[in-house]
Amino acid sequence: xxxxxxxxxxxxxxxxxxxxxxxxxxxxxxxxxxxxxxxxxxxxxxxxxxxxxxxxxxxxxxxxxxxxxxxxxxxxxxxxxxxxxxxxxxxxxxxxxxxxxxxxxxxxxxxxxxxxxxxxxxxxxxxxxxxxxxxxxxxxxxxxxxxxxxxxxxxxxxxxxxxxxxxxxxxxxxxxxxxxxxxxxxxxxxxxxxxxxxxxxxxxxxxxx
Amino acid sequence: xxxxxxxxxxxxxxxxxxxxxxxxxxxxxxxxxxxxxxxxxxxxxxxxxxxxxxxxxxxxxxxxxxxxxxxxxxxxxxxxxxxxxxxxxxxxxxxxxxxxxxxxxxxxxxxxxxxxxxxxxxxxxxxxxxxxxxxxxxxxxxxxxxxxxxxxxxxxxxxxxxxxxxxxxxxxxxxxxxxxxxxxxxxxxxxxxxxxxxxxxxxxxxxxxxxxxxxxxxxxxx
Numbered sequence: 142x143x144x145x146x147x148x149x150x151x152x153x154x155x156x157x158x159x160x161x162x163x164x165x166x167x168x169x170x171x172x173x174x175x176x177x178x179x180x181x182x183x184x185x186x187x188x189x190x191x192x193x194x195x196x197x198x199x200x201x202x203x204x205x206x207x208x209x210x211x212x213x214x215x216x217x218x219x220x221x222x223x224x225x226x227x228x229x230x231x232x233x234x235x236x237x238x239x240x241x242x243x244x245x246x247x248x249x250x251x252x253x254x255x256x257x258x259x260x261x262x263x264x265x266x267x268x269x270x271x272x273x274x275x276x277x278x279x280x281x282x283x284x285x286x287x288x289x290x291x292x293x294x295x296x297x298x299x300x301x302x303x304x305x306x307x308x309x310x311x312x313x314x315x316x317x318x319x320x321x322x323x324x325x326x327x328x329x330x331x332x333x334x335x336x337x338x339x340x341x342x343x344x345x346x347x348x349x350x
Numbered sequence: 351x352x353x354x355x356x357x358x359x360x361x362x363x364x365x366x367x368x369x370x371x372x373x374x375x376x377x378x379x380x381x382x383x384x385x386x387x388x389x390x391x392x393x394x395x396x397x398x399x400x401x402x403x404x405x406x407x408x409x410x411x412x413x414x415x416x417x418x419x420x421x422x423x424x425x426x427x428x429x430x431x432x433x434x435x436x437x438x439x440x441x442x443x444x445x446x447x448x449x450x451x452x453x454x455x456x457x458x459x460x461x462x463x464x465x466x467x468x469x470x471x472x473x474x475x476x477x478x479x480x481x482x483x484x485x486x487x488x489x490x491x492x493x494x495x496x497x498x499x500x501x502x503x504x505x506x507x508x509x510x511x512x513x514x515x516x517x518x519x520x521x522x523x524x525x526x527x528x529x530x531x532x533x534x535x536x537x538x539x540x541x542x543x544x545x546x547x548x549x550x551x552x553x554x555x556x557x558x559x560x561x562x563x564x565x566x567x568x569x570x571x572x
Contacts, residue, residue, distance in 0.1 A: 214481045215481075220479040226475070
């Protein structure tokens with residue numbers, strides 16, 4: 142169960158989000174700059190709403206009325222950032238295992254992403270598509286209970302992209318990972334069998350539909 | 351290869367000992383202060399920032415005078431050391447080391463602070479979402495990414511120590527084999543009309559070590 146009901150305001154953005162769904166995979170759809178990434182950051186704990194609550198899969202991450210705000214490092218969230226944010230001073234393997242508590246998931250994820258040959262490479266030597274795959278692997282190896290994917294497939298070849306989405310979807314379902322996706326391609330929602338939630342601006346306030 | 355005399359070797363070794371130890375012991379407080387100044391906002395930050403940089407703008411003799419007040423035999427801290435442990439800090443090599451540490455501290459802090467400030471906060475956020483606590487972030491992200499600043503700061507502090515004169519002569523004196531570092535030895539030799547060659551040789555050693563340190567520092571900052 143996903144239950145988001147919060148208010149967030151900063152000088153450039155006013156947001157009132159209400160989402161209640163039993164879907165395991167949610168697809169956030171909306172114009173660029175409308176605030177989709179901000180919602181993912183709230184879920185990850187990198188931004189804090191002023192009011193309301195965030196409750197996902199039975200875990201209350203944030204509740205303003207009870208002064209609950211779980212720290213990002215304790216939320217067990219795998220976040221694939223739009224700008225990837227790989228650690229440039231570490232090689233691919235060290236990036237992927239950075240958040241891993243156990244190594245038992247490592248081989249499985251490396252197989253899933255098909256990045257065996259990249260493991261010893263320097264991050265700076267990777268292509269855009271390779272970097273995106275490494276970023277996804279890094280988020281998955283820690284075995285997250287929530288996965289946040291922010292437009293992270295655009296640099297991956299179309300041929301491999303559909304194949305990857307299929308494998309990723311299978312992994313998400315198999316491991317019961319609650320997933321939030323942002324993509325400019327609405328067709329991706331179907332591939333994940335995700336519930337589409339439209340994020341839009343109404344009278345200057347960002348809302349979910 | 352130019353052979354060094356016993357006098358030059360004694361002066362050089364003492365200078366290196368004072369500069370090395372002062373740079374090593376200054377590292378931890380410098381790193382903590384640099385980290386706080388680069389990443390935190392707190393009351394009195396500007397004041398602390400100003401105090402740290404004071405040795406860069408005050409005449410070194412004034413710093414030496416303050417050190418005498420604090421660590422001198424009758425000073426606030428010096429009195430405790432003398433009465434409890436019978437240790438006299440002022441006019442010893444420890445005093446030379448303290449003077450060097452104080453003078454090198456702001457350079458060390460500035461260098462590390464700059465390199466920590468250059469770390470993209472988004473990288474820290476990524477590490478947080480990967481479950482990293484503050485210690486892991488410090489160990490795996492901040493220290494490795496500010497490595498060049500740390501090394502450059504060490505070299506700057508070391509070089510500053512090698513060139514330190516005013517605070518050292520005021521607080522530690524000019525005692526051969528105990529507190530007479532390179533600049534103090536040059537100063538003493540200048541008083542002797544027959545020691546021109548020694549002056550030239552000591553100046554040469556000074557220039558050589560300082561240039562080498564600066565070149566390493568520049569290379570690391572690239």
